Amino acid sequence: MKDLQTCPWAQGDIYIAYHDNEWGVPNRNRNQLFEKICLEGQQAGLSWITVLKKRDNYRKRFHQFKPEKVAAMTDADIADCLTDAGLIRHAGKLEAIRKNAKAWLAMEAQGIDMVEWLWAFVGNEIKVNHLKNMSEAQAQTPESQAMSKALKKAGFGFVGPTTCYAFMQSMGMVNDHMTNCPCHPDNLKA
Numbered sequence: 001m002k003d004l005q006t007c008p009w010a011q012g013d014i015y016i017a018y019h020d021n022e023w024g025v026p027n028r029n030r031n032q033l034f035e036k037i038c039l040e041g042q043q044a045g046l047s048w049i050t051v052l053k054k055r056d057n058y059r060k061r062f063h064q065f066k067p068e069k070v071a072a073m074t075d076a077d078i079a080d081c082l083t084d085a086g087l088i089r090h091a092g093k094l095e096a097i098r099k100n101a102k103a104w105l106a107m108e109a110q111g112i113d114m115v116e117w118l119w120a121f122v123g124n125e126i127k128v129n130h131l132k133n134m135s136e137a138q139a140q141t142p143e144s145q146a147m148s149k150a151l152k153k154a155g156f157g158f159v160g161p162t163t164c165y166a167f168m169q170s171m172g173m174v175n176d177h178m179t180n181c182p183c184h185p186d187n188l189k190a
Helices: 013-021 030-043 048-061 067-071 075-081 091-109 114-122 142-153 161-170
Strands: none
Touching (some): 013 048, 030 048, 030 091, 030 114, 030 161, 067 091, 075 091, 091 114, 142 161
């Protein structure tokens, strides 16, 4: 029997709950995918725990990440967000959320199903990696580089290849749980 341990990065109650219940779980929910692509961009240069602790406030301020409502936010709304200590007060990052909503809706207006479009970068199948330790983990992949390039071309902001790979991991497009983690698919089999 394997000695199973949670992935080493998941330390503390908030991280453990996120790790056990969200990270690496396949998600095809339109609004949750939009939320995560935006929140991963908020992380740029910071620790994910910083964003995770502020996530509820982001949801309140950005209309539960409904792209239609976020796209309609005014410059005054964004300026007001800059005064909110419950958010990461970086003008470019906060503006990127509205910019991303507009780009998302523009793609949908062209008949693109954003859920299918995003998942197509991994061939619409979950990619399961078999990492034995954190040093084997990648920061980006050819798939995340392609996603980043396509998102930027479509008008999205704060969507570099490392951000896109973190998005893929968190939305379960890629499963990077360590092989000795109880959440790795091989350990979930009966």
